[in-house]
Amino acid sequence: MAAAQSSAQTSGAPHEVKHRGMITVSIMLATIMQVLDTTIANVALPSMQGSLGAAQDSITWVLTSYIVAAAIATPATGWMADRFGRKRLFLIAVAGFTAASVLCGLAGSLTQMVAFRLVQGVFGAALVPLSQSVLLDINPKERHGQAMALWGAGIMVGPIAGPTLGGWLTDGFSWRWVFYINLPVGLLAFAGMAIFLHETRGRQRSFDFFGFAMLGLAVGAFQMLLDRGEQLDWFGATEIWIETALAACAFWIFAVHIATAHGSTRTEPFIDPALLRDRNFVTGLVLIFVIGVILLATMALLPPMLQNLLGYPTVTTGLVLAPRGVGTMISMLVVGRLVRKVDARLLILAGVLTTSWSLWSMTGFTIVMDRSPIIVSGVVQGLGLGLVFVPLSTIAFATLEPRLRTDAASLFSLVRNLGSSVGISVVMTLLSQNTQINHASLAGHLTPFSQTLTEQVTASPAALAMLNAQVTQQAAMIAYIDDFKLMMYVALLVIPMLLLLRRPKAGAPAPDEAAVME
Secondary structure, three states: OHHHHHHHHHHOOHHHOOOHHHHHHHHHHHHHHHHHOOOOOHHHHHHHHHHHOOOOOOOOHHHHHHHHHHHHHHHHHHHHHHHHOHHHHHHHHHHHHHHHHHHHHHOOOHHHHHHHHHHHHHHHOOHHHHHHHHHHHHOOHHHHHHHHHHHHHHHHHHHHHHHHHHHHHHHHOOOOHHHHOHHHHHHHHHHHHHHHOOOOOOOOOOOOHHHHHHHHHHHHHHHHHHHHOOOOOHHHOHHHHHHHHHHHHHHHHHHHHHHHHOOOOOOOOOOOHHHHOOHHHHHHHHHHHHHHHHHHHHHHHHHHHHHHHOOOOHHHHHHHHHHHHHHHHHHHHHHHHHOOOOOHHHHHHHHHHHHHHHHHHHOOOOOOOOOHHHHHHHHHHHHHHHHHHHHHHHHHHHOOOHHHHHHHHHHHHHHHHHHHHHHHHHHHHHHHHHHHHHHHHHHOOOOOOOHHHHHHHHHOHHHHHHHHHHHHHHHHHHHHHHHHHHHHHHHHHOHHHHHHOOOOOOOOOOHHHHHHHO
């Protein structure tokens, strides 16, 4: 009986959980606070630059430092939850993240801001994987779909709402309120967890310092490569070559270490090989990587397109993009109930096709369009991403043992974030390059032998500059359309991978659950 109770505590047996609603509210507050900070500071960068006296090329370290720190710290979440207890780790992460947010708002120089953003990234790294694993543990298996719908709504709506909220806070107050806003949210989340969340004991395992160091070096170098590549002209810079070599070598050493360390040393490998032997989970990692590419890459493209090409002010841009989040919320609320009755693979297929259709409709954007195509395509894409995210988050964890959930959630979040970084880096690079190529191609059709062109240019000295601006504008729009088309192809290419997903047998208990029942 004692063994059964201990196992139940470790795996989070849903029937023993009290105050499930308050626990859910508390952890979702922490999750939304963290995911908002991945995008909320973007629109405040110009204001920060002037206030902190930073150069154009150095102010981006405000974003880079947070992303790199979070990426390196995320994989360690599983071990820390086992070592210190999940509740204690959650409370430490929320307290540290909230305190670092206040320090970011108080920063008086770029050096202080980057240092505090590093601290913020380290503490915030654990919030998303912990929230996912807790929601899976406090809900019975038949409610995992609804739990993942709620969790996914926070994960996906946060980055969409971030620029809008950040713009409003910056315009109405100051850029410092982008960080101060986390204080009341963090205090509420901390209080809720301290009161209602129960502690869980995990496996006592030694820390694989070598494995963590290699994975951290690989992820950190890869993130630096992606974040600074465009500024440094990619492989034309020595720094990019060094970061590429570090990332490749460290990842190779880490892969060999994981494959050979299990059973050969006293130290358990940093990532349990059992995770990588689960076909559903590995396939889910590939699919969530693609979702990360499409979600944040699209959000990185649309605001500058609306502001620079269509002349929308910041507030209007946020309002036009807001329906995308509404579509996601509606989709997740519906699919959270459908996932129990409909094959999750069919829901993912429907979501991928819907998302692809929205990206195809975005290839019809023009300079002279009104807001309708933007809003409609945004709502459709939000619906599609919601259809994918919830069943994918459910089926990827369905065949895993409960003891592996926190490690799996850490890896799941890491891969999603890497997908986002890759997507943003690729589309922004292609946007810049294709704009130049398209400009040269369009300008090649403007010759002095065109009578209408000659009359317009010679009539006013300013006409040539105006004509060049129009060509640049059209070239940029074509480049945006090319990016949307590329993301559509990427989405369609993952459809065959759905055949690798296995539908879990109804009512089949996970190994730990079976031990509890025995």
